[in-house]
Amino acid sequence: MSTVAPVRLTGYAHGGGCACKIPPGELEQIVQGLVTATSPDLLVGLDDGDDAAVVRIDDHEALVSTADFFTPVVDDAYDWGRIAAANALSDVYAMGGRPVVAVNLVGWPRDVLPMELLREVLRGGLDVSRLAGCHVGGGHSIDDPEPKYGMAVTGLVDPERLLRNDAAVAGLPISLTKPLGVGVLNNRHKSTGEVFPQAVASMVALNADAGRAAVDGGARAATDVTGFGLLGHLFKMARASGVSATIDAAAVPYLDGARDALRDGFVSGGTRRNLDWVRPHLASTAFEAELLLLADAQTSGGLLVVGEVPGAPVVGETTARGDAVITVR
Template sequence: MSELTVESVRLTSLSPGAGCACKLRQGSLTQLMSSLGPLPQPMNENLLIGLSEGDDAAVLKLNQDQALIVTTDFFTPIVDSPFDWGRIAAANALSDVYAMGGHPTIALNLAAWPADDLPIDMLGEVMRGGAAVATSAGCAVVGGHTIDDAVPKYGMAVVGMVHPDRLLSIDRVQPGDRLILTKPLGTGVISTAIKQEAAGNDVVRAAVRSMTTLNSSASEVAVAAGVSAATDVTGFGLLGHLHRMLAASGLSAEIYADRVPFLPGAWELAQAGFVSRGTRANISFLESAVDIADEVSVETSILLHDAQTSGGLLMSVPQPAEQLLEELWRRGLYATLVGKVIDGDAGRIVVTGEQP
């Protein structure tokens, strides 16, 4: 065992990627799923959402009033504080349940740890952070699984519940819907700057505050308002996750670049070149699906593709959307109307410089 202590280790220096930016690229994932072909699946008429839908989680109907949501998520360190990394990873894992309109009930820890190189009590700090967020969500952490691995990783497998009639999914977008985003963007460029010790304390604190904010209130407001289409914004970025929704629904959308909110310091860090490999992969993958107006800055374009970790919900809201927005604001959420759904080629996105 080395003489390293919890205080002396920079966790973000131990992995090539940070947070959701370390995940398999969208293009690679698409290729993987295509290579698998049709997998043998037992017939189950109660499986509401499974592998083929490509949604945020799987959903199994138990009875007329209850359906089970199952999901998992884990990633490499995104901040240097073990406790905050655990909090962020837990919030991110729980988010898939909220994106489906449900509430989390139980969770299992998932951890990879270089036991001979890092203090084991540091992993304890990570798990304490995860448990703190899960407890605040009313979700019991009931065990888990660990492996010895050179690169530390942490996350959770989560089980939640939802009413079958109140399920949110990515394929129910309708023409004329307004697109509402409930958190600002920029965690990707900020986490990249953290790895290079170039992010100021105020910038880091704002990003951690955003990433540890649960999407529970946003989900509750969406369900209560009758929204049926939503997703959470993570590694594929705002435009990547919107593209998936639109492709699944056979529609296009407009995004108003000047309305999209960014975290403090994010635009400046994008300008300084702190762009993750995950974000660059998002830009490449979406090149043929996204039209960006000339007046939209390079920095804004980067942030629209930025690989997020524990981002907000992206909702497709039937008109009028003002009452829903006001309720989100009343709950203290940084919610913004960022675009609208239009008829057009499936998955196509037009980014304009300003709202028409």
């Protein structure tokens, strides 16, 4: 925990965590036309909005490159650092790889917030990176009116055991390795100051074991569930793979307190934009509240894997492409 005087870090940000992402529909319009033919050694690029870029080194090894940063999602500086690091590392695990080295990305209002708090943020990121066996080799910082923190991470992966979001096939189970609900709980925390240890514990947990289990189990398609919510990330994966998917809403796990936070109205604008983006491709008889939870903008969420992962609930299945890309039953 932080050893400096408490500061409501979330009060210095217009939003929180991955809920601050540019909406998926807007982002796709921005990058449209920027995909160009490149070397066949670029195994994963911009084409389908996967979790990281992958470049082949040789027949047995490829490099994974990603970057992720965001505004404070919790008030405790040390916890924010841990969450941001785990979130950035997750992109490498979502590709089936292992992180090797990271550099810090920092924006800090140096005339507003004490530098001791920034030290706590960096300490949190360093501690989680050490748990991951990932070196931290410095980074880059700017004076910024709004605090931001994250990491650029480089990892390695076997190109023959790569997880990607365009490799799903029909007729397989879909597993989810972390419960949903951190978005509504974080939004409640930002609004009221209430602390939710269960949300922090989920966000700082590494996806290393889940990624390794998915690869060892023969999975070929996966993504991590972050700012676009389960529905948004599943839609991207199904669309890229040319399949549809069915979600069993009753099988999806949620953190304690998530439904209460939803009931009390702590839904971010990012979550509502996620649902609006997916809705034209959605068939569902579920209540709107259930769909909002499935679209909840997560920070450092779990892996969504096409295949079974030991210990993780099966929340749906892939199906042949039909009229609806995503069906919620």
